[in-house]
Amino acid sequence: MFNTHTIPIRVRYTEVDSMGYLHHSRHLQYFEMGRIELLRAHGISYADLEREGVFFVVVKVAVNYKAPARYDDELTLTTKIARQTPVRIDHTYELLKGKTLVADGSTTIACVGRDGQLRAIPELLQGHGES
Amino acid sequence: MFNTHTIPIRVRYTEVDSMGYLHHSRHLQYFEMGRIELLRAHGISYADLEREGVFFVVVKVAVNYKAPARYDDELTLTTKIARQTPVRIDHTYELLKGKTLVADGSTTIACVGRDGQLRAIPELLQGHGES
């Protein structure tokens, strides 16, 4: 349970394309919001981590777009930690509009230091992976 | 040969994140630029297609991020048609900085009409798929 977090996201006007659909690159920004809010649900601020030299870089993404979302739609995004190693975290995502699946996806993020080199995920973030 | 097209892309300041790296959602916007320029290399304007009620929606994306790109880096993106059916086109992408692979990826796009329903890809765009 603690590895899953759901947030509401309202589609903004500047996020839709010339057809009036949520642009497909925005889903990645929503997933990022999901990860940040999942951290915060554990009392961890991503901004604080960055100040301490802990960064997460995205190494892999996959998205399946199932249904369009439009300006002003109220969506819900569920973010889940699927797997965690000492340096990486795999998340999965479900973006819904009511009961309709708008998109699902997955990402792998890796922990790096200020120098961009891989480093261990801080202990504070350990133990969230046994879903 | 005709199914492959390469363009230069310079990373803009507004596209980098707080680490100074190209934000991972931007790669999808670059891939979109690649598709549009590949069409144009065939003398086809995406804006014209839209005016005639021919739209392409993205149904699937996958990206592997291999190396960071930074503000002002001059990248080259190669876009290739990997497969084409009557209603869908699969593209693959390689984003390079010099000889370094920054990212590779793939997308599936589907042809829809103004109503958002699947429709046949116009003949004009047929026959580009036999790579």
Next chain:
Amino acid sequence: MFNTHTIPIRVRYTEVDSMGYLHHSRHLQYFEMGRIELLRAHGISYADLEREGVFFVVVKVAVNYKAPARYDDELTLTTKIARQTPVRIDHTYELLKGKTLVADGSTTIACVGRDGQLRAIPELLQGHGES
């Protein structure tokens, strides 16, 4: 009263710059949200207007930035119609964080048809200007 409308806006992670501050170009996107919501408070959908060939183009903006806004700040934006002519509307804006003024600004928008030429603002939108 009917010419003024206030909405909440939460600052998203992708909207902040490398200092962690809301990027100054985002304020214009927020103002646009304010105008769209002011219309909606009158029961008018901007998307519907566009479908009928009524567009508004921005011809002038001015913004004064007074205090930074940061990721996740909950702001309130008040949008006001300051003046309306047969073809133009002037709005003013106040963006607050609690009682602190984050920014104020003004815009002039003009009504154009599908051809981009000036046209009269539809009657439906008349009479909102006597503030």
Next chain:
Amino acid sequence: MFNTHTIPIRVRYTEVDSMGYLHHSRHLQYFEMGRIELLRAHGISYADLEREGVFFVVVKVAVNYKAPARYDDELTLTTKIARQTPVRIDHTYELLKGKTLVADGSTTIACVGRDGQLRAIPELLQGHGES
């Protein structure tokens, strides 16, 4: 002469709105590119300044939009230092498409430290203001 710098900017697909026009918030991002390139023409890297704790925040902008720019238009932006005080720089901008004025504008930026407090503009950047 040294206070003026001109760069080419090509309008990207993701920068246009549902009418196919360059979105009015993008002009501020272009102006930012102009300022950064003007610095670079003096051999100064904005990224380096930031690493040394020198930041510039925008305190005021004004833009007049004169003509639409569309996807793939090749524009030229001329950025000029109009005035400089110990802590502030005023720039003016002209964005052209061929000989047509797309937009002009002005900004005031202020120099701040990592703490967000006003600080003197580094000497390195002094003396560019006597236009």
